[in-house]
Amino acid sequence: MMMKNILKILLLALLPLAGNAQTVTTSPAVFTAEDEVTITVDVSGTSLAGHAGDVWIWAWIAEGCSTNCDAPTNIDPAGGENTEDAKVTRDETNPNVYRITFTPVDFFGKAPSEIGKIGLKLKSQSWGDGKQSDNDLTVAVQPLIFIPTENRTFPVKFTGEDVVTLFFDQNLTGSSDMKSVTEIYAYLFVSGQNADGTDFLDVPKAQWSDVGSTPELKLTDRGDGIYSLSLIPEVFFDVTEGATITKIGYIFRNAEGTVQSDTFEAFPLTEE
Template identity: 30%
Template sequence: MKKIIYTILLAILMSNLVQSQEAAGSIGSMSSYPVVYKYDEQVTWYFDLSATTFAPTEDVYIWIWSPSEPDAGNWEHSSDFAKLTYVKDGVWSFTLTPTVYFSKTPEEIAASAGFWFRLKNYDGSKQSEVANMAYTDFSSFYTANELIRSYPEKPTIDKAVSILFNSNLKEGFEGVPSVHFHSGLNDWAVLQEYQAWLPDVSEKTKLKDLGNGFYRMDLIPQEYYNTEPGFVMENITFLMVAKDWTTNSGDQIIYAGEFIPPPPPSFGFFPLQISQKDFLGMSRKNNESGVNKLIYTITAGSKVITGEFGGNTAEIKGFVNLVSELDGIQGLTEIHVLVKDNKDKTISDTTMPLKILDK
């Protein structure tokens, strides 16, 4: 408890130190691959920064102070080893082996307050809110007398899943060179078989040996099975198979979680009728991951007006002051408005009539 309180107090102190700098916003969803891992294993952390002001072209660094502070003293010039990698759609990643990165034993990391950090630019002039990367302790599986356990319990097609296997509960696995994942989706409708005679398939389907007869399989279903867009996963059916099919676990099944697609994006102008003496508003809600700007080009006769609005996945909204922009221009009956997002996708390309005001 004392360590947790100390960590929170340190975060508050750091907030005071950097309060004059640019706040990039809060980190969105965070995840790891594999989903569950030991502290002495390599893991990749993922951070959704699509709702922050970090741009895909920026260099982003992690500044972490718990369980230890590997980049201590370098707030104004982050070290290269603390640099994140841009993945796509506003998501960055950071790969580490916790025991190596923090110079701590697994026991010391487990006893710490956890992984507390900020994400920042190189010189620290921009930083995220304080965040904590959650860790899932799966050690109870070793004594649970369960054959199979899935993290999460009900996986979805586009997110990582870790499947644990206790081979001690099945005869014939003791001393086998390797264990493989012979599997399919939706009652074997989509297959990824274990084909022992094909080296690349044998490697792809191989489970990680955790020692003492325990194994783990890590995958993202839509990537692992190469499913078509729109495929709905209902279950993962599988066997855990010893090398060369000398024995197997028997049929197993993991039911998928309900996949709830996000609501479609919606865009609109307001008010619906405008004159050149109005403010033109535009709003887009339910934006795709990584979309955080609307970039507009308004053509009014010979005049071209450009600009952009920032926002997040929930909504991007802004106004254009036509009163000042079109002041003194006579005879306008319409304007052309082109709106794109920060990925250069056209959101709206329309001509809007202008209401003629009485003189």
């Protein structure tokens, strides 16, 4: 009997923790201070849950900044032009989920080197309302390091649900023949794991002979010898339902397939 009572007490103590489902995610999962990012916050289990009025983000630079680290929109009570950029959007299907999209350097008015981590809370118009997300949340910002190379991906790390862009720099290619190609295509293939635990290897978007007649594999000419192709892995590739893509292989080539670059690889995050 005493053991049962102890178990009941422990369960009751854990209930408040289980009810607080406050979470934060970003898209893309990895970003720099100069990238546009969408921050999504679930306020379930907080005093803001079920709130029907407008909601704002209260944000600050939690790492890398020495002075004036609050966002210029941190004004209480919120409302009016000065806080308009901090207003978040409520999800249409889940009223406890909110999103906001911004570029950190613009939102904070700081240099990239001063933005290493963003701290945030969501709140109703006034702190005095007593309606806000419970704990300080933080999201990491990657350092802005760019070294020109023949190929690169942005972001460097990504999930299967993120938009990833493959870049080809014609000026830096190791293939002299590729330097004169005017229409560039990508031969793309993926590896990963099926829902049943079996592996799949080098599954192509299109066969080598079909790449030149597949419009979605043609790169966009961005000028100055830079070409790019953007895609969402889980949407772009034809893999079985529930499969996880762990690696993307790609070769840049001409439409005919007679001229090509080296083989490159990109590794998305396997966990959200």
